[in-house]
Every structure is written in C-alpha cells, then in structure tokens.
Amino acid sequence: MRPNPVKAILGGLVGTIAMTLMMYLVAPMMLGKPMDVAAMLGGMLGGSWVMGMVGHLINGTVIFPLLYAYLLYRILPGFPWVKGMIWGLILWFLSQALITPMMGGGIFSANAGGLMAVMASLMAHVVYGVLLGEISEASKGSTALSCSCS
Numbered sequence: 559m560r561p562n563p564v565k566a567i568l569g570g571l572v573g574t575i576a577m578t579l580m581m582y583l584v585a586p587m588m589l590g591k592p593m594d595v596a597a598m599l600g601g602m603l604g605g606s607w608v609m610g611m612v613g614h615l616i617n618g619t620v621i622f623p624l625l626y627a628y629l630l631y632r633i634l635p636g637f638p639w640v641k642g643m644i645w646g647l648i649l650w651f652l653s654q655a656l657i658t659p660m661m662g663g664g665i666f667s668a669n670a671g672g673l674m675a676v677m678a679s680l681m682a683h684v685v686y687g688v689l690l691g692e693i694s695e696a697s698k699g700s701t702a703l704s705c706s707c708s
Contacts, residue, residue, distance in 0.1 A: 559632075561694035566627035567620060569642070569693030573686035574618030580682045588678050593670075598661040622649060623690055631694075642691020643684055650683035 561569075585593040600610025626645050634641040654666045654676060663670030667679065 561627045561631055561638075563624060563627050565696065566623035566690065566694040569690040570619045570623030570626075572693055573642075573646075573689035574615060576689055577618065577682040577686045578614070580678070580685065584681075585675075585678045588674050593675065593678060593682075598658075598663065598670075602661045618686065623694065626690060627694060638691040638695030639688045640691070642687040642689070642694070644687065645690065646683040646685075646687020647680075649687070650680050653683070654679060 581593040581595055583592075585591070594607075596611035596614055597607050598610065599613050600607050603609055603613060622645070626642070630645055631641060634644050636644070658667055658670065658679075659665045663675075667675035
C-alpha cells in the first residue's frame, strides 16, 4: 500500500509552506539573517529569486512527495510521521552534501552560516517530512489533518 498521491502533494504543499516560513522567519532568530534558498537556487539556475522560489515549491510540493509516495513509502520503517521524517532527513543530507555546495554555500553550509545554518536546515527538513508523512497518510475523518481527497 502507498499514500494517495493527491494527499502526498497536499502534505508536500503544507510541509513546503512550513519550511519556507521557517527559512524566512525562524532562521533569522538563529542566524541573524533569513536562509534565502530561493535566491541561492535562482542564482544557481541563472535566474531570479522568483525562479528559485518556483523551483523550491515544485520540488517540495510535487517531486519529493511523489517520490515518497511511489518509491519510498513501502520501504521506510515506522509510523507515517516517522517515514516522512526519515525522508526529510534524507532530503536534508542531500541538500547539505550536494545542493548547498552547488549553490555556493559549501558542504554542510560551511560558507552559509555553518553549524547554525545546518541545524536550521535540519529542523526545517524534519518539520517538512513529518507534515508530509502525516498528511499523506491521513484517513478521512480520522484526524484533524484529513482531507476530503480520495
């Protein structure tokens, strides 16, 4: 069995919104500045902040949730929120080891805030994963996170 793809996309949307708010509202409390992933992605893609934000939203709302629903859900252990959290941790590791260096932030954010940036990114990815896992698995009427999608 796997999660409904529509619910996975909804979970990805909610998780991406939460993560984005954390980047721009919580990270400044930790780092003294926002984690502007949209600007970094936009720069890496040769475009603008808007292009970077669109890429961030597409990845978090469509691509990563569908990979989770179709490929990973069955093999990840635990309750739905644990499965989602593990996926969030995998995404965090990949972002810090591969993507952040490609955007000029260095491996594990060495050039983009160091340990505090790594921890802020870790927190955001865990929140993303837990929300994705819970919402994509929510049954009709069983939790406050359920949706009327079938």
